[in-house]
Amino acid sequence: xxxxxxxxxxxxxxRAVGNAVxxxxxxxxxxxxxxxxxxxxxxxxxxxxxxxxxxxxxAVIIAAGLAFCVFPALSAVKKTRMHSRYTYADIxxxxxVLSRYDGTYNIDGERAVWRVLCYIPFSDFESAEPSRNGxxxxxxxxxxxxxxxxxxxxxxxxxxxxxxxxxxxxxxxxTELSVLEFPAVFGRPQRLCDALNEAKKRFDELPKPKKYxxxxxxxxxxxxxxxxxxxxxxx
Numbered sequence: 501x502x503x504x505x506x507x508x509x510x511x512x513x514x515r516a517v518g519n520a521v522x523x524x525x526x527x528x529x530x531x532x533x534x535x536x537x538x539x540x541x542x543x544x545x546x547x548x549x550x551x552x553x554x555x556x557x558x559a560v561i562i563a564a565g566l567a568f569c570v571f572p573a574l575s576a577v578k579k580t581r582m583h584s585r586y587t588y589a590d591i592x593x594x595x596x597v598l599s600r601y602d603g604t605y606n607i608d609g610e611r612a613v614w615r616v617l618c619y620i621p622f623s624d625f626e627s628a629e630p631s632r633n634g635x636x637x638x639x640x641x642x643x644x645x646x647x648x649x650x651x652x653x654x655x656x657x658x659x660x661x662x663x664x665x666x667x668x669x670x671x672x673x674x675t676e677l678s679v680l681e682f683p684a685v686f687g688r689p690q691r692l693c694d695a696l697n698e699a700k701k702r703f704d705e706l707p708k709p710k711k712y713x714x715x716x717x718x719x720x721x722x723x724x725x726x727x728x729x730x731x732x733x734x735x
Contacts, residue, residue, distance in 0.1 A: 503695045505686040507587035509580040586615050586650060589686055591699050593660030593706075596620040598639075598682050602647065615650040618643055618680055619662065620696075622703035628696040630689040636681045637689050639696070644674040 579601075586601035598618040605612050624642030631638055646653060646669065654665035664670060686692050 502593075503589075503591040503699070505589035505591075505692055505695070507583045507685050508687050509583050582613070583685070586613065587685060589692055589695075591695055592657055592662070593699075594622055594703060595660075595662050596622070596625075596696055596699065597655070597662070598680075599653075600683065600685075607649070613650040614647070615653055617646045617653045618677075618682065619646070619674075620680075622700050625696070625700050625703075628693040630684065630693060631681065634689055635684055637684050637692060639680040639682065640678065643677040643680045645677055645680070646674045648673065 582601045582604070586599060588599050590597040590599070598620070600616045602614040602616050605614055618639075620639060620641060620643050626640040628637060628639045630636070652666055652669070655662050656665070657663070684692075
């Protein structure tokens with residue numbers, strides 16, 4: 501049985517809207533004050549140059565406010581797209597993978613998507629529970645943490661176990677952890693913790709592979725018996 505948890509990205513939109521309302525309200529208020537000063541001539545006519553600078557200042561404030569509103573919105577769109585693709589929790593029969601988008605960088609002139617991937621084999625998994633403030637998921641066990649270009653972290657599943665597309669990931673390029681604190685970005689953190697603990701129970705209930713005992717074939721045993729009998733008669 502496979503469980504898949506997507507990243508909840510609605511918080512990025514809420515932050516962008518909050519920033520837009522805050523910045524936009526301040527910019528609109530400042531521009532309105534400047535326009536009122538100009539319209540009613542409250543500064544007097546003894547400094548006409550300054551009077552005609554007020555509309556220009558209001559226009560600059562409005563343009564800056566729009567820029568500060570548009571940038572968070574574009575950033576929120578990008579974060580939503582990248583986290584939707586690269587931030588997830590994948591629970592398989594014998595392991596779990598927690599992946600998190602960690603930014604986009606230019607490396608040697610090429611765009612690279614950086615990702616943190618945590619591989620948790622259920623054979624070494626102990627427990628999972630939310631942190632006290634509910635912002636993180638605390639997982640204990642034997643965990644491998646990879647942090648690199650996302651293109652190197654591909655994997656597929658065979659017989660419920662993981663197989664990395666690059667076999668050298670099995671031997672190196674990871675940090676081994678006994679405690680992992682992963683951001684709670686999949687909705688209610690208790691849901692993911694319950695899914696991990698339940699998957700561990702199912703893993704423990706799997707039939708253990710029987711130890712293979714080599715047995716010689718019947719023909720080989722007969723041949724050995726005949727050889728021993730012939731050696732006895734010769735004596």
